[in-house]
Amino acid sequence: MASGPNDQVHYNAVRRALQNGNAAVMVGAGFSKNAENGVELAMWQEVAQELWRELNPGAPELSDFSASTVTQLGEQYARVFSKPGLEELLKRLIPDDRVAPGLLHRSLMSLQWSEIFTTNYDTLLERAAEAIVDKAHYTVMCREDIPQSKILGRRRIVKLHGSFPSQRPFIFTEEDYRRYPEKSAPFINLVRQSMLENVFCLIGFSGDDPNFLYWIGWVRDMLDEHALPIYLFVIHPPSLGTQKLLESRRVTFVVLPTKAGIEDWDYAARFATLFEILKKPLTEDVEDWGHRPAELSHILNAPENTSPRYERVVATFSVIRKARNSHPGWFVTPYAIRKRFFSSVREIHNLLHSSQVHEQFLTRAPYVGIAVLAEYSWHQDVLLQCLSDELAGVALRLLGQTDPKSFNVSAIERDDLERLEAQTPFAFQQRWKDLALGVLRWAREAVRHAEFLTITDSLQRHFSTDLQVIDQITYEDILLKLYTGERDIAQQALKNWDIRSPDSYMLVRKGMLLGEIGEITAGLKIALLGLKRLRKNQRSRSKSTLYLSQEAWACLAIGYLQNTLDDPLDQQAPVDEQEFFPEVVTRRLSYLASVGHDVEREILQLTADLNAEAPAPSQPVTYTPLFELGRYSTTRHLAGGHSFGNKIRAAFAWLSLTDRVSLVPRVGNATFDMGSFGQAAWWVQYADSMQRVLSVMIRLLSSKMLEPRNPTQFIHSAGWLSRYQVARMPWPLAQELFERSIDFVDRMFPQEFQSDLMERVIGFHMQLASRLVIRIPVPGFAAIQLERVIRLYKSKQMVLHPDLWKEATNLTARCFEVLSPSERLNSLVSLASIPDFLELGIHNRFHETDWLSLHLLHRRESDLVIGKPSGEMEALVDALIDRLLVNASVIGTNSAESEPNTEGIWSRLFWIREWGGVSKSQMSAVERLLLSEEGWPAIPGRHRWAVFSWVTSQRKKNARKRYKHWMLQQSLEDFSSVSPRSASEGQPVRSWGLRNADGFLTNLYHSVDLAAWSEDEMATALLIIKRWWDAEWLFIQPELSRLDELKKMFVTRMKAIDSILAAFVDAYSLSALSKRAALMDWCNEMRDGLETAGSSLLCSDLACAFNSADQATLAQLEGKVLFRLFDSDIVGANDIAKVISYWAQHRGTKQYEPPSGLVYSLAGVISARRMPVLPWALSAVTEISERHPDWITSSCYSLLNVGLTIMLSELTYVERPDGTGIPDDSVPVLRFGCVRLARALRMCSFYRAEDACGLWLKQAINDPLPELRFI
The missing domain is CATH 1.20.58 (Methane Monooxygenase Hydroxylase; Chain G, domain 1)
Incomplete structure (x- = not known):
C-alpha cells in the first residue's frame, strides 16, 4: 500500500487510539458522495453554481470558487429570497431522502470512535448507525441534547450545522458562520474538549472546505504543543502553501492509502483501504508480523521458466512492500521476529542478484529499480544486515540516472510502479530518498569515501530542507570519522551538530558519541534531553511501538554513560538530573521489558549467536577417516555451512545494531562489549572488505587486539594486523590508513593532551602506522614518513609522555625497514641526531628502555655503508665524543650498569660505526678515552668484549692482555x-x-x-x-x-x-x-x-x-640431532638448528663423509612442509647449501624443489588454500626462508632458473614485504 513518508506511522497512531478508546472523527461533505446514489448530492462548488445562477440569471457560469465565495452567495440568497428559501434550495440540492448509507458509511461507523461529529445536513450517519448492533448511538442536534447524551452513556453523533429534515438553522451563510461561536458555543466547546481528549480525524474535508477552515479557526487558539494529533485525510498531498497553513494550525495531513489495482482518483476504494487498515488490531501485528505471505510462497516456489526473473522480482517486492506497510514500527525489530522474517524472505537475495535484472533496471526500468532496491534496503535494515557491494553499485548508478523531483516514467514502468505502490511522484521521491540513505549507510560501513561523498552531495542537493535527512547525513559522517580514526574531526563535527529534526533519538546518538570521545558529562546531558523528548512524545502516543522501542534502547545506551561516571577512573562533573537517576533509568528499562521491549534480552540473544561455535571456511573437498582402517568419507562443501552463515549474519547484525542505537564500544576509560565488537569484525572479513574489518578495530582503539595471539586466546581477541595480514592487504589501502593515522598524530602532537585517553589514542595510531608502513612499496614514501617521525622525537609532547616512546620506537624501526639501501644511507644523519636521555635531561628508569635505541635499526646484507663521513656526520660524532669526555667519569671499571647516563651516547656511536660513519681519527679518540685508565673499561649497555670494536691494531695486543687479566x-x-639463620632455626634458606x-x-x-x-x-x-x-x-x-x-x-x-x-x-x-x-x-x-x-x-x-676422527660417534650424534629436530618442542628445534649450523661451519667436515641422513631428513621436512620445525629446517639447509653445496645431491635437490614448488601456492598471500597445516602467521617467515634457500641453491650444480628456486627469486622482487624485496 502506497503512502507518504510517515503515513503508516499515523495510521498506527489512529489504530492505537481506536484501541484505547480515544479517537474521534469529524465527517465532512465529501464523504457523503460514498452513499448509495450519492452522485445526486451536490458538493460545495455545485451549490455555489446554483446559487450564482439564481442570483445572476443570464450571467456566465461562476469561474472562481473559494470558501468565502459560497458563504457570501448563501448570505446574498438568504437576503434576496429569505432564509427558508435557502433551506429549501439546500434540501433540493442535497436530497437526503433519495440516498442511503453505503458500505463505507457502515465501515466508518463500525470503528471504535469515541465520538462522531459531522457538519453534514444529511442523515446518512444516523441511518448507518442503526445497523451497528453492538453500539447504541444518540444523535445530538441542538445544544439541549448535549447533557442528555452524557446521561444515557451512548456514543454521540453530533450534528454541528443542523440536520435534515427540520433541525434548523442550517449553518450556511456568512452571517451563520460569524455568529456560530456565540450562538452555538456549547458545540464549539464540545469539539474543543474532544480534541483535547482524543486523536481527532477529519474525513471528507478538503483543504479549502469552508467547514474545515471555519472549524479549525474556531478551535486553533486553544491548541498547544500538548494537544493530541489532528489528522486530515486527503486524496493527494496538499500544495506547499497549504501544507504550511496546516502546520500552523497543528493539522497533519495523511494521504489516503492505495494498493494494487486501485486508481489514484478512486476515492471510495482508497477510503475502503483506509478502514481496512484501521480495523486491524495492533497486538495482532506485533505477534504475527514476519510470517511468509501465501502470495510470496507462490512467487518463490514457481518454476523459473514460468515467468522472467525480472517479473518475479517485481512481484516479490510488491509483497515485501505490503509487509513494510504492516510493520509495527519497531526501532529495532525484535530478535524472534527478525528470525521469522529472515526465514520468510531468505530466497529473495538470490533472486535479486541477477545481472539480467540489474541490466533491465539500468537500461529500461530505472524507476522500478529504485523502488525495488528501496524495499530491499528496508528489508535489510529490518534484518540488521547491509547492502552487498554489488547491489549498492547498481543502486548508485540508478540514483545517478534518476531525479527524485522529476517523475518521467516510461509507459512500460507504470504498471510495475503501481504494483510497488510507487506510482505517484511523492511516493517515488520517498523511495529514492530511502534508497539513497541506505546507500549512504553502506558507503559509511564499507568506508567508501568517494561513494559517501557522492551520495551525500545528491541527498543535500535534492533534500536540502529535509531536516531528518540532514541529521542522518551528519550522524553517518561522524560515524565514518570514528571508524577511520579521525576522532578530532569527529569531535569538532559533534560540537557543531545542531540537531533540528524531530527525531529525538538523534540527541541520544549525539550524546553517546560525545561520551565515546571522552566528553561524558556533556554527552549524558544531551542524551538525557533526547530521552525526555522520547517520553514527551508518548504523551500523545502512549503505546507507540516506535517511541517505546526507542526509549528502551535509549535507556540501555544512557546506562553506559551513567556507569562510566560512577567509575572513579572517569570522574567528571556530575549531571544534576534527578528525574533520570541511574536507578530510575534501570526501573524504566525493566518496565519497558515487561511490555515487550526487552532490549537487554535482545543483546543477550544476539551475543549468543555471535558466540556460537562455527568453523571457518574450509577446503572445497575434505576427507574424513572412518572407523574402518583405510576408509574415508568425502565431503564437498559448496558454500559455508549453516552455522557459518548464522555467524556471519550475527556479526553484521551486531555492527548494524550498535550503530543504529549508538551502543558505543568505549566511554572514557571504560569499555563495553569489546569482545563482541572484535568478534563481529573478525567474522565480517569472510563476507566483506578488509576496510570494513579494520575500521571496526580502529574505532575500538584496542591495542590488545594487536598483540600476538597465543593458542589459548580466541581467534578474534588478538593477532590483528599480524605481518601476514598486513602482507595480504592491498598497498593503497595500507597507505590510506597509514596516512590517516600519522596525520592524526601530527595534528595532536602540537596540542596539550587533555587526558590519558588522548595519549592512548595517539599511541594506538602510532602502533597502527608502524604495522602498515611495511606494506607500502612506493619509492620515497617511507623516507618522508621517517622524517616526520624524527620530528616527533624533538617535540615537547614526546618527552612528556613516556607511554608513547615504545610505539614511536617501533614506528621508527619499521619506517627504516622499508627504506631502500640508498634511502637508508641518506637517513643516517637524521636518525643519529635524535636526542638521547642525557641530552634531554630525562630521568625515567621505568621507561628508559622504551626510548629509541639505534641498534634496533639493523643493517641488511644488501645495505650500503658510508664511504667517507660527511661533514654533518663528523660534526655529530665529534659532539658525541665531546659529551663522553665531559662525562668521562661514567666509564668506570666496576660494572656496565653502574652509570647508565651515557648509554644513549654509546648506542649512537656504535650504530654510526657499524654504518661506517666514524672516521679513523674519531676511532682513535674513542680508543684513547676507553683505554686511558687502569683495568678494563665498561661501556654502559654493552658487554665488556664490545670495547674491542674501538681498539685499533696498534694497541690490540696490550688491550688483549688487559682484557684477559680482567676476565x-x-x-x-x-x-x-x-x-643465614641462627642455629636454632635450622638450615640456611636458599x-x-x-x-x-x-x-x-x-x-x-x-x-x-x-x-x-x-x-x-x-x-x-x-x-x-x-x-x-x-x-x-x-x-x-x-x-x-x-x-x-x-x-x-x-x-x-x-x-x-x-x-x-x-x-x-x-x-x-x-x-x-x-x-x-x-x-x-x-x-x-x-x-x-x-x-x-x-x-x-x-x-x-x-x-x-x-x-x-670418530666416525661412529659422528653417526650417533647425527641420530641425536635428528631425534631432537623432529621433537615438537619449538625451543628445542631452535637449539638444534644452532647445532646444525655449528656442524656445517666446522672445519673438520671436509675430511669426512657428509651427514647424508641429516641432509636428506632436512630436505624431507621441507618437501613435506612439516611444522613446527620447517622454519629451522629452511635455515639449516640454507647454511648447508652456502657452505657445502656438494652435500646437496640430485635426489636431495629434487626433494627441495618439490617442497619449494608446493610452497609457492601454500605460502601465497592471495587466495591461500585452506588445510595446509601451516598457520597464517608463519607464512612471512617461511617465505623469507624459501627465498634465502633459493638464493643459496643457485650455487648447486643441479640449479635451473625454471625450477621453483628461480620462481621464488623472481617473486621476491615484488613481494608485499620489504624483507624479500631487499634480501
Whole structure:
C-alpha cells in the first residue's frame, strides 16, 4: 500500500487510539458522495453554481470558487429570497431522502470512535448507525441534547450545522458562520474538549472546505504543543502553501492509502483501504508480523521458466512492500521476529542478484529499480544486515540516472510502479530518498569515501530542507570519522551538530558519541534531553511501538554513560538530573521489558549467536577417516555451512545494531562489549572488505587486539594486523590508513593532551602506522614518513609522555625497514641526531628502555655503508665524543650498569660505526678515552668484549692482555643466594634469582678470537666455570623438576658452556682437555647430569668427535640431532638448528663423509612442509647449501624443489588454500626462508632458473614485504 513518508506511522497512531478508546472523527461533505446514489448530492462548488445562477440569471457560469465565495452567495440568497428559501434550495440540492448509507458509511461507523461529529445536513450517519448492533448511538442536534447524551452513556453523533429534515438553522451563510461561536458555543466547546481528549480525524474535508477552515479557526487558539494529533485525510498531498497553513494550525495531513489495482482518483476504494487498515488490531501485528505471505510462497516456489526473473522480482517486492506497510514500527525489530522474517524472505537475495535484472533496471526500468532496491534496503535494515557491494553499485548508478523531483516514467514502468505502490511522484521521491540513505549507510560501513561523498552531495542537493535527512547525513559522517580514526574531526563535527529534526533519538546518538570521545558529562546531558523528548512524545502516543522501542534502547545506551561516571577512573562533573537517576533509568528499562521491549534480552540473544561455535571456511573437498582402517568419507562443501552463515549474519547484525542505537564500544576509560565488537569484525572479513574489518578495530582503539595471539586466546581477541595480514592487504589501502593515522598524530602532537585517553589514542595510531608502513612499496614514501617521525622525537609532547616512546620506537624501526639501501644511507644523519636521555635531561628508569635505541635499526646484507663521513656526520660524532669526555667519569671499571647516563651516547656511536660513519681519527679518540685508565673499561649497555670494536691494531695486543687479566679475576655468578639463620632455626634458606647472570660466559665466548686466548688461559677460564658447577649443581639438580624458570636459566647457561667447550676443543684439540683430568671429569659429570635436565653438550661432543676422527660417534650424534629436530618442542628445534649450523661451519667436515641422513631428513621436512620445525629446517639447509653445496645431491635437490614448488601456492598471500597445516602467521617467515634457500641453491650444480628456486627469486622482487624485496 502506497503512502507518504510517515503515513503508516499515523495510521498506527489512529489504530492505537481506536484501541484505547480515544479517537474521534469529524465527517465532512465529501464523504457523503460514498452513499448509495450519492452522485445526486451536490458538493460545495455545485451549490455555489446554483446559487450564482439564481442570483445572476443570464450571467456566465461562476469561474472562481473559494470558501468565502459560497458563504457570501448563501448570505446574498438568504437576503434576496429569505432564509427558508435557502433551506429549501439546500434540501433540493442535497436530497437526503433519495440516498442511503453505503458500505463505507457502515465501515466508518463500525470503528471504535469515541465520538462522531459531522457538519453534514444529511442523515446518512444516523441511518448507518442503526445497523451497528453492538453500539447504541444518540444523535445530538441542538445544544439541549448535549447533557442528555452524557446521561444515557451512548456514543454521540453530533450534528454541528443542523440536520435534515427540520433541525434548523442550517449553518450556511456568512452571517451563520460569524455568529456560530456565540450562538452555538456549547458545540464549539464540545469539539474543543474532544480534541483535547482524543486523536481527532477529519474525513471528507478538503483543504479549502469552508467547514474545515471555519472549524479549525474556531478551535486553533486553544491548541498547544500538548494537544493530541489532528489528522486530515486527503486524496493527494496538499500544495506547499497549504501544507504550511496546516502546520500552523497543528493539522497533519495523511494521504489516503492505495494498493494494487486501485486508481489514484478512486476515492471510495482508497477510503475502503483506509478502514481496512484501521480495523486491524495492533497486538495482532506485533505477534504475527514476519510470517511468509501465501502470495510470496507462490512467487518463490514457481518454476523459473514460468515467468522472467525480472517479473518475479517485481512481484516479490510488491509483497515485501505490503509487509513494510504492516510493520509495527519497531526501532529495532525484535530478535524472534527478525528470525521469522529472515526465514520468510531468505530466497529473495538470490533472486535479486541477477545481472539480467540489474541490466533491465539500468537500461529500461530505472524507476522500478529504485523502488525495488528501496524495499530491499528496508528489508535489510529490518534484518540488521547491509547492502552487498554489488547491489549498492547498481543502486548508485540508478540514483545517478534518476531525479527524485522529476517523475518521467516510461509507459512500460507504470504498471510495475503501481504494483510497488510507487506510482505517484511523492511516493517515488520517498523511495529514492530511502534508497539513497541506505546507500549512504553502506558507503559509511564499507568506508567508501568517494561513494559517501557522492551520495551525500545528491541527498543535500535534492533534500536540502529535509531536516531528518540532514541529521542522518551528519550522524553517518561522524560515524565514518570514528571508524577511520579521525576522532578530532569527529569531535569538532559533534560540537557543531545542531540537531533540528524531530527525531529525538538523534540527541541520544549525539550524546553517546560525545561520551565515546571522552566528553561524558556533556554527552549524558544531551542524551538525557533526547530521552525526555522520547517520553514527551508518548504523551500523545502512549503505546507507540516506535517511541517505546526507542526509549528502551535509549535507556540501555544512557546506562553506559551513567556507569562510566560512577567509575572513579572517569570522574567528571556530575549531571544534576534527578528525574533520570541511574536507578530510575534501570526501573524504566525493566518496565519497558515487561511490555515487550526487552532490549537487554535482545543483546543477550544476539551475543549468543555471535558466540556460537562455527568453523571457518574450509577446503572445497575434505576427507574424513572412518572407523574402518583405510576408509574415508568425502565431503564437498559448496558454500559455508549453516552455522557459518548464522555467524556471519550475527556479526553484521551486531555492527548494524550498535550503530543504529549508538551502543558505543568505549566511554572514557571504560569499555563495553569489546569482545563482541572484535568478534563481529573478525567474522565480517569472510563476507566483506578488509576496510570494513579494520575500521571496526580502529574505532575500538584496542591495542590488545594487536598483540600476538597465543593458542589459548580466541581467534578474534588478538593477532590483528599480524605481518601476514598486513602482507595480504592491498598497498593503497595500507597507505590510506597509514596516512590517516600519522596525520592524526601530527595534528595532536602540537596540542596539550587533555587526558590519558588522548595519549592512548595517539599511541594506538602510532602502533597502527608502524604495522602498515611495511606494506607500502612506493619509492620515497617511507623516507618522508621517517622524517616526520624524527620530528616527533624533538617535540615537547614526546618527552612528556613516556607511554608513547615504545610505539614511536617501533614506528621508527619499521619506517627504516622499508627504506631502500640508498634511502637508508641518506637517513643516517637524521636518525643519529635524535636526542638521547642525557641530552634531554630525562630521568625515567621505568621507561628508559622504551626510548629509541639505534641498534634496533639493523643493517641488511644488501645495505650500503658510508664511504667517507660527511661533514654533518663528523660534526655529530665529534659532539658525541665531546659529551663522553665531559662525562668521562661514567666509564668506570666496576660494572656496565653502574652509570647508565651515557648509554644513549654509546648506542649512537656504535650504530654510526657499524654504518661506517666514524672516521679513523674519531676511532682513535674513542680508543684513547676507553683505554686511558687502569683495568678494563665498561661501556654502559654493552658487554665488556664490545670495547674491542674501538681498539685499533696498534694497541690490540696490550688491550688483549688487559682484557684477559680482567676476565680471569671474574667469577660466574650464582643463580642462588643464601640467607643465614641462627642455629636454632635450622638450615640456611636458599633463594633463586630470576635474572640473566651469564655475562661472564658471553664475554668469554665472544672474545675467544678477539683476545687470542692461550690454551692455559682458556683452561683457567673453564676452571672458573667449573667452580660455579661444583658450588651449585647439587642444589640445582633437585629443583629442576619443580622450578621451570630455574630449569630454563640452567639450560640456557649450559648451551653457552657447551659452545665454549666446543671452541676450546676446536682451538686446542681434545688432548688439551683430556690431559687436564679435573676438566675432563667435570665434562663427564655435566654430560651425565644434563640428561636429567633434558639437555646435552652436542656441540662439544661434535668437536670431540671431529678432533678424534670418530666416525661412529659422528653417526650417533647425527641420530641425536635428528631425534631432537623432529621433537615438537619449538625451543628445542631452535637449539638444534644452532647445532646444525655449528656442524656445517666446522672445519673438520671436509675430511669426512657428509651427514647424508641429516641432509636428506632436512630436505624431507621441507618437501613435506612439516611444522613446527620447517622454519629451522629452511635455515639449516640454507647454511648447508652456502657452505657445502656438494652435500646437496640430485635426489636431495629434487626433494627441495618439490617442497619449494608446493610452497609457492601454500605460502601465497592471495587466495591461500585452506588445510595446509601451516598457520597464517608463519607464512612471512617461511617465505623469507624459501627465498634465502633459493638464493643459496643457485650455487648447486643441479640449479635451473625454471625450477621453483628461480620462481621464488623472481617473486621476491615484488613481494608485499620489504624483507624479500631487499634480501
